[in-house]
Amino acid sequence: MLRSVQIEQAMEKLKGKVHQTPLKQSTTLNYLTNADVYLKMENLQKTGSFKLRGAMNKILSLSEKEMEKGILAASAGNHAQGVALAASLRGIKSKIYMPKHTPFSKASATKGYGAEIVLTGETYNESYQKAVEDLKQNGSTFVHAFDDEMVIAGQGTVGLEMLQQNDALDVVFAPIGGGGLISGVVLAIKAFKPSVKVIGVQAAGAPATYQRFTGQKWKTPQAVHTIADGILVKEPGAITYPIIEKYVDEVVTVTDEEIAHAIMFMLEREKMLVEGAGAAALAAILSKKVAIDGKKVGCIISGGNVDPVQIPTYKELSNRTMRLYYTG
Numbered sequence: 001m002l003r004s005v006q007i008e009q010a011m012e013k014l015k016g017k018v019h020q021t022p023l024k025q026s027t028t029l030n031y032l033t034n035a036d037v038y039l040k041m042e043n044l045q046k047t048g049s050f051k052l053r054g055a056m057n058k059i060l061s062l063s064e065k066e067m068e069k070g071i072l073a074a075s076a077g078n079h080a081q082g083v084a085l086a087a088s089l090r091g092i093k094s095k096i097y098m099p100k101h102t103p104f105s106k107a108s109a110t111k112g113y114g115a116e117i118v119l120t121g122e123t124y125n126e127s128y129q130k131a132v133e134d135l136k137q138n139g140s141t142f143v144h145a146f147d148d149e150m151v152i153a154g155q156g157t158v159g160l161e162m163l164q165q166n167d168a169l170d171v172v173f174a175p176i177g178g179g180g181l182i183s184g185v186v187l188a189i190k191a192f193k194p195s196v197k198v199i200g201v202q203a204a205g206a207p208a209t210y211q212r213f214t215g216q217k218w219k220t221p222q223a224v225h226t227i228a229d230g231i232l233v234k235e236p237g238a239i240t241y242p243i244i245e246k247y248v249d250e251v252v253t254v255t256d257e258e259i260a261h262a263i264m265f266m267l268e269r270e271k272m273l274v275e276g277a278g279a280a281a282l283a284a285i286l287s288k289k290v291a292i293d294g295k296k297v298g299c300i301i302s303g304g305n306v307d308p309v310q311i312p313t314y315k316e317l318s319n320r321t322m323r324l325y326y327t328g
Contacts, residue, residue: 001243002149004191007156007184010057014157017056017089019045023165023298028269033285035292038169040162043274043304047081047109049230050158050181050302051145055082057154058143059090067092072140074098074131076124076177076229077106078277078303079145084113095140097131099123103229103307123224124178125234146180147237156184162298163192171197171290172298173281176209176251177231179240181302186247196298200244200251201284203228203259203276209236209244213251227256227314230277230303252290254283260317262286266301267311278303 022041029037042050059071070093073083080096087094094115098107099122111117121127124145135142144151158181162172172189174182186198202210203226211217224234236244244251254262262279265286266272274282281299285292 002152002183002187002239004187006149006153007160007188010053010153011157011160013057013060014053014154017060018053020161021045023162026270033292033297035294036296037285038166038296038298039282040158040298040300041272042158042300042302043272043278047078047085047113048303048305049078049082049278050155050300051078052082052085053157054151054154054180054184055079055143056086058148058150059083059086059092061150062141066141069138069140070094071143072131072135072138073143073145074124074128075145076232077102077110078230078305080110080115080117081106081113081305083143084110084115088114095134097121097127097134099127103305103310105307106305109305123232123234146178147239149239152180152184152240154184155181156188158300159185159188160192163189166296166298167193168296169196169298170295171199171292172300173199173201173284174300175228175231175277175280175302176200176202176244177233177277178237179209179244180237181300182248183240183243185300187243190247197249198247199284199290200248201280202251202253203231203280204253204255206232206234207253208234209241210251210253212236212241213245213248226259226276227310227317228259228276228280230275231280250290252284254280254287254289257317257320258283258287260314263306263314264318273304273306274301275303275306
């Protein structure tokens with residue numbers, strides 16, 4: 001199993017390559033939650049997401065031979081941008097398979113970083129299968145979005161940074177898609193401050209990890225749906241899930257309405273544009289999925305690559321949440 005020392009090594013490797021993002025507070029959020037909430041602003045990371053950390057750590061670790069045939073990846077959007085940027089910085093060609101309905105902002109940004117993109121499939125999993133077919137034919141080096149130790153170690157630097165910025169945290173909330181972020185974060189945090197509770201947050205429309213973690217009968221669903229496209233994953237990773245099962249304290253789910261409410265909170269109160277996956281952890285805090293009264297709470301805002309045309313939809317979903325709140 002991945003060890004915390006690999007995350008420390010990633011931290012050194014990524015110095016000067018990625019931003020140390022702010023850990024900031026919101027007076028309004030503290031008032032609403034009766035807690036001291038610290039937002040880890042990975043939406044302000046290069047490429048607009050934490051995903052650059054894992055992709056960069058993996059690609060910086062490749063040998064000359066591994067780079068020869070180029071890089072191949074599959075992604076719902078943010079990993080694609082991280083891979084494209086990291087590959088271009090090393091002078092490597094990259095080809096990335098993305099779902100057909102990937103937000104235009106993510107697809108165009110990925111292309112802008114120099115990658116060849118192929119839009120195929122309805123979900124990340126379908127795009128991934130197409131990428132695997134390509135891999136078998138061409139033998140490129142595959143950079144997995146989450147199920148790779150070097151990628152997970154890179155993501156874990158988010159957790160290390162949070163502890164360096166505030167070593168008094170009691171609990172940390174992190175979103176879960178395939179599990180790369182929370183796996184790295186929980187390993188980092190439990191290694192250096194085991195008393196900190198780590199809470200995973202999934203979208204209710206894509207709850208595979210939540211179902212397995214809570215002991216529910218689980219099978220790969222035919223379809224998953226959520227506005228949080230960055231965590232729209234049908235099943236957890238083979239590497240990530242055992243880490244989650246062993247170290248994460250609790251996993252909860254949030255609805256699309258709750259996610260939309262968190263997006264609009266960040267836009268209206270904090271003047272920050274945050275995507276669905278990036279708002280999932282905050283949604284769990286705002287909707288009080290876990291008791292945090294009086295605690296020092298870390299919340300990972302994992303990305304900010306929003307398709308602007310979706311904002312009216314988020315506003316309507318958010319209003320629905322508020323109507324439910326005020327009418328009981």
